[in-house]
Amino acid sequence: xxxxxxxxxxxxxxxxxxxxxxxxxxxxxxxxxxxxxxxxxxxxxxxxxxxxxxxxxxxxxxxxxxxxxxxxxxxxxxxxxxxxxxxxxxxxxxxxxxxxxxxxxxxxxxxxxxxxxxxxxxxxxxxxxxxxxxxxxxxxxxxxxxxxxxxxxxxxxxxxxxxxxxxxxxxxxxxxxxxxxxxxxxxxxxxxxxxxxxxxxxxxxxxxxxxxxxxxxxxxxxxxxxxxxxxxxxxxxxxxxxxxxxxxxxxxxxxxxxxxxxxxxxxxxxxxxxxxxxxxxxxxxxxxxxxxxxxxxxxxxxxxxxxxxxxxxxxxxxxxxxxxxxxxxxxxxxxxxxxxxxxxxxxxxxxxxxxxxxxxxxxxxxxxxxxxxxxxxxxxxxxxxxxxxxxxxxxxxxxxxxxxxxxxxxxxxxxxxxxxxxxxxxxxxxxxxxxxxxxxxxxxxxxxxxxxxxxxxxxxxxxxxxxxxxxxxxxxxxxxxxxxxxxxxxxxxxxxxxxxxxxxxxxxxxxxxxxxxxxxxxxxxxxxxxxxxxxxxxxxxxxxxxxxx
RNA sequence: GGCCCCGUAGUUCAACGGAUAGAACACAAGAUUGCGGAUCUUGUAAUCCAAGUUCGAUUCUUGGCGGGGUCACCA
Numbered sequence: 001x002x003x004x005x006x007x008x009x010x011x012x013x014x015x016x017x018x019x020x021x022x023x024x025x026x027x028x029x030x031x032x033x034x035x036x037x038x039x040x041x042x043x044x045x046x047x048x049x050x051x052x053x054x055x056x057x058x059x060x061x062x063x064x065x066x067x068x069x070x071x072x073x074x075x076x077x078x079x080x081x082x083x084x085x086x087x088x089x090x091x092x093x094x095x096x097x098x099x100x101x102x103x104x105x106x107x108x109x110x111x112x113x114x115x116x117x118x119x120x121x122x123x124x125x126x127x128x129x130x131x132x133x134x135x136x137x138x139x140x141x142x143x144x145x146x147x148x149x150x151x152x153x154x155x156x157x158x159x160x161x162x163x164x165x166x167x168x169x170x171x172x173x174x175x176x177x178x179x180x181x182x183x184x185x186x187x188x189x190x191x192x193x194x195x196x197x198x199x200x201x202x203x204x205x206x207x208x209x210x211x212x213x214x215x216x217x218x219x220x221x222x223x224x225x226x227x228x229x230x231x232x233x234x235x236x237x238x239x240x241x242x243x244x245x246x247x248x249x250x251x252x253x254x255x256x257x258x259x260x261x262x263x264x265x266x267x268x269x270x271x272x273x274x275x276x277x278x279x280x281x282x283x284x285x286x287x288x289x290x291x292x293x294x295x296x297x298x299x300x301x302x303x304x305x306x307x308x309x310x311x312x313x314x315x316x317x318x319x320x321x322x323x324x325x326x327x328x329x330x331x332x333x334x335x336x337x338x339x340x341x342x343x344x345x346x347x348x349x350x351x352x353x354x355x356x357x358x359x360x361x362x363x364x365x366x367x368x369x370x371x372x373x374x375x376x377x378x379x380x381x382x383x384x385x386x387x388x389x390x391x392x393x394x395x396x397x398x399x400x401x402x403x404x405x406x407x408x409x410x411x412x413x414x415x416x417x418x419x420x421x422x423x424x425x426x427x428x429x430x431x432x433x434x435x436x437x438x439x440x441x442x443x444x445x446x447x448x449x450x451x452x453x454x455x456x457x458x459x460x461x462x463x464x465x466x467x468x469x470x471x472x473x474x475x476x477x478x479x480x481x482x483x484x485x486x487x488x489x490x491x492x493x494x495x496x497x498x499x500x501x502x503x504x505x506x507x508x509x510x511x512x513x514x515x516x517x518x519x520x521x522x523x524x525x526x527x528x529x530x531x532x533x534x535x536x537x538x539x540x541x542x543x544x545x546x547x548x549x
Numbered sequence: 550g551g552c553c554c555c556g557u558a559g560u561u562c563a564a565c566g567g568a569u570a571g572a573a574c575a576c577a578a579g580a581u582u583g584c585g586g587a588u589c590u591u592g593u594a595a596u597c598c599a600a601g602u603u604c605g606a607u608u609c610u611u612g613g614c615g616g617g618g619u620c621a622c623c624a
Contacts, residue, residue, distance in 0.1 A: 027565070040567065043604070072568040073605075117624085158623065256624090281622055292552050293620095300622040307624050338553065338619045362554090364617085369561085412562055415554070417617080419561060424574065431562075431573040482565070494563060497572080 002064060002474075006037055006078055009065075013056040019045055032471050035069065035077030042074045050074040085466050088474040090459045092529040099536050101481045104145035107326035110318055111137045111147060114248065115332070117154040118235040119163035121189035122242055123380040124366045125333060127387075128418070131409040132363055133331045134248050134542040135489035142540060143484040148322055150252040152314060155232065157256065159192060161213035162199055166191025167227055168212075169198075177230070182384065185238030188231050189382070242383055245398060246406075247542050252321065254314055260305040263313030266350060267298055267305075274349045284308075286342040289349070296342045311343045319354050327357050329487075334362045334415070361487055364417035366409070386420075393426050399544040400426070400434050406543050407433030411493040431497055433543055439500040440538060441549040443531040446507070450519050457528050458521030468502040469530060476533050480540065489541060496537040503530050
């Protein structure tokens with residue numbers, strides 16, 4: 001890598017001057033005119049050492065470096081020359097693994113995300129978790145990790161009873177077994193909304209639903225069982241359809257009902273040590289170990305395991321299922337952050353070797369610029385509705401619709417809420433997924449046209465001029481590495497949009513008909529490299545790269 | 550109230566302790582044009598406040614102010 005070479009160069013220069021510094025920081029200046037790499041060592045050494053160091057560096061520059069300059073308050077800037085860029089184009093085209101790194105070399109990492117509950121609608125929040133999770137999974141794969149994608153789903157609990165209540169009370173409205181799978185699932189979701197509302201406003205219904213919940217739990221009512229089995233299958237199958245559209249394929253499906261067993265076993269084993277009884281419930285007083293945490297109930301006074309217990313069981317199951325698991329990542333909304341810390345603390349007292357391998361990544365909500373997110377009844381905007389709506393605006397192209405939504409989510413760092421603006425998300429120019437897809441298709445079409453005219457890339461030719469795109473292309477592996485280190489796909493999204501803009505403005509200045517210029521062998525090689533990097537970048541975001549648009 | 554996260558142009562987002570805080574949309578002006586539409590060029594415009602650390606702070610620390618999450622039997 002070129003950075004290492006430059007760092008070594010600086011080190012040698014410093015040694016010759018009798019200077020010393022702990023670590024050399026090398027960065028890309030914000031402005032390309034300020035060089036390709038820059039170091040601040042002189043600033044930290046002080047006493048206008050910049051000139052001296054630069055002189056020393058200039059004594060023997062390697063072939064890749066054009067010149068070294070001192071600028072600003074004492075930065076030393078390195079300018080790479082056309083031989084370097086010629087070579088990097090070559091590397092991009094030759095090396096299938098371009099962009100990959102060895103950060104997690106052969107380590108096993110499980111990423112849990114999406115987590116929609118059977119019997120409930122797949123809402124836009126699931127879309128967000130999915131987009132982030134899938135992208136992180138792919139970035140980790142590029143870092144050499146063996147990634148296992150996991151989905152954790154609540155197959156029992158009050159929400160199921162609420163849905164079944166709706167299905168029992170209004171079968172003609174919600175129980176549509178002859179409909180398409182998507183519609184069946186859609187109306188089961190509606191039944192849930194109906195049940196949830198009844199549970200809140202009607203004490204009679206609440207009693208009935210609670211009763212049903214118990215029956216579901218011990219499977220004592222055959223009729224209810226049939227209804228459950230049908231509903232479970234229909235919603236789970238419908239989810240699969242959505243995963244296909246989103247480009248996700250899970251390796252593991254964990255069901256909440258199964259996790260309770262192992263969780264409760266752990267609780268029993270550690271009762272009196274970690275957990276204690278209080279008011280008939282089993283609780284964990286996390287504040288005893290960490291003053292910023294709080295108490296949480298793990299088993300209710302009714303004897304039922306709570307989510308905390310199941311989460312405990314789930315974590316253990318993950319380490320059992322995948323031997324030698326190096327890291328277990330869970331992606332959820334921000335609201336789960338606090339209690340997850342408590343669960344992690346509890347686990348650290350039981351199996352510290354597992355607790356240290358948990359990583360919880362949280363994100364905010366999707367909000368809409370043009371409407372309210374949801375009513376208090378939980379009748380939310382579903383994932384399909386949103387995809388469908390965007391699709392209608394993109395000439396029926398699902399790939400573009402999904403790309404638009406995913407990019408809108410991934411272009412900013414996780415943590416905060418995102419504001420989804422439909423018009424902006426599909427803008428073919430501007431800061432959008434379709435812009436990247438269009439840009440990719442455009443580069444591809446240049447290549448297709450060239451092939452038709454029997455023109456071929458030749459990366460042994462030298463660039464006539466080094467453009468901004470080339471100055472960005474070779475940075476791709478660095479960007480991927482940073483995204484992997486920080487678990488932040490938005491670094492990639494932001495990089496790609498810069499790259500695409502640079503490329504489009506470069507090609508935009510050239511008249512397409514002027515074949516002599518635009519189809520010169522070098523520029524074709526350059527366009528190929530661009531298409532390749534952009535294609536890889538889109539893959540890392542989980543966005544389809546269309547050959548034509 | 551305790552704990553956690555967040556406060557950047559009008560809006561939505563960038564900026565690994567560095568150089569003139571960078572884009573997109575919106576807005577304004579000009580060019581072009583067979584529409585008050587489309588396109589191109591240019592421009593206006595921001596770090597919540599106050600201290601501290603540092604050669605240098607949007608970034609780190611402390612205190613305010615403002616927003617969100619969470620704080621025992623839902624997930």
